[in-house]
Amino acid sequence: MNAAAVIGEALVLIGTFFYFLSALGLIRMPDVYNRMQTSTKSATLGSLGVVVGTGIWAIGTSYGSWSWLVKTVTIATFLLLTNPISAHALIRAAYKKGIPLWHGSVVDKYREHLKQEGGEE
Amino acid sequence: MGEASRVSRYLYTVIVLFIIWLFLTASIDPQELGFGLLLSLIVATFAYEIFTTGGLANLHPKKIIYAAAYIPYFLWAMIMANLDVAYRVLHPKRPIRPGIVHCKTVLNTDAGKLALANSITLTPGTITLDVDDEDYFIHWIWVPDEVLHAETEDEHVKNASSSITMPFEKFLKVIFG
Numbered sequence: 001m002n003a004a005a006v007i008g009e010a011l012v013l014i015g016t017f018f019y020f021l022s023a024l025g026l027i028r029m030p031d032v033y034n035r036m037q038t039s040t041k042s043a044t045l046g047s048l049g050v051v052v053g054t055g056i057w058a059i060g061t062s063y064g065s066w067s068w069l070v071k072t073v074t075i076a077t078f079l080l081l082t083n084p085i086s087a088h089a090l091i092r093a094a095y096k097k098g099i100p101l102w103h104g105s106v107v108d109k110y111r112e113h114l115k116q117e118g119g120e121e
Numbered sequence: 122m123g124e125a126s127r128v129s130r131y132l133y134t135v136i137v138l139f140i141i142w143l144f145l146t147a148s149i150d151p152q153e154l155g156f157g158l159l160l161s162l163i164v165a166t167f168a169y170e171i172f173t174t175g176g177l178a179n180l181h182p183k184k185i186i187y188a189a190a191y192i193p194y195f196l197w198a199m200i201m202a203n204l205d206v207a208y209r210v211l212h213p214k215r216p217i218r219p220g221i222v223h224c225k226t227v228l229n230t231d232a233g234k235l236a237l238a239n240s241i242t243l244t245p246g247t248i249t250l251d252v253d254d255e256d257y258f259i260h261w262i263w264v265p266d267e268v269l270h271a272e273t274e275d276e277h278v279k280n281a282s283s284s285i286t287m288p289f290e291k292f293l294k295v296i297f298g
Contacts, residue, residue: 067147084242107220
């Protein structure tokens with residue numbers, strides 16, 4: 001047990017906590033758009049915490065080395081680069097399919113924009 | 122941004138590929154470095170045409186410094202937004218006021234717009250729904266008062282942009298132009 005292992009374990013714990021929050025958010029949120037909001041959270045702080053935490057944790061163990069951290073940071077970077085694209089594709093597909101916003105939604109500028117474009121053509 | 126020369130674009134691709142190799146192998150063994158360089162040279166021959174248009178100009182020191190400063194800045198913004206959404210999820214009354222707002226960006230390049238859209242999506246609470254030239258349509262989990270009660274469209278765009286896109290733009294403007 002040493003400092004690197006403690007920090008790593010704490011990061012993994014924090015990441016797991018955010019995974020839990022996003023799962024909770026999936027249940028509590030009213031419509032697909034707000035559910036996407038909470039699920040992006042698990043991809044960012046959750047995955048980042050668990051993945052990078054594993055790398056730091058490994059430094060503190062007998063079999064681990066610094067290369068673990070470098071590789072996990074690389075994994076986290078590619079995760080951060082690719083995740084938002086799928087989130088964007090999903091939410092755009094949901095909107096184009098016509099899934100309505102939650103009745104409590106206050107503003108929808110995208111519909112106005114689409115109407116305006118349709119009117120000009 | 123005009124297209125850089127072929128040599129410059131090729132070299133830039135080689136450098137980026139080699140850096141990725143360095144991170145993936147995490148080793149400074151001469152044998153691995155040599156093989157990585159060889160592979161980078163080969164892969165870059167096929168890939169440089171679609172990989173970059175800016176070439177070595179992308180490695181301008183000012184851009185690198187801004188990119189290095191952007192990472193901690195972005196991580197901090199992300200953590201803060203994460204805590205904000207965590208609060209909304211855990212609060213018994215579920216205090217959300219979602220809506221799709223309209224932002225405008227000052228970025229000109231496609232790479233810059235992609236980076237901005239990705240940054241917005243990665244920040245919890247905001248998701249980019251669509252990008253149309255300079256117009257961004259963003260689903261926001263809590264639309265603040267000054268955006269919601271804006272009298273005109275311009276005011277709405279200005280207020281929304283100042284809270285969502287502006288913080289990232291000052292960095293991305295330098296990095297991507």
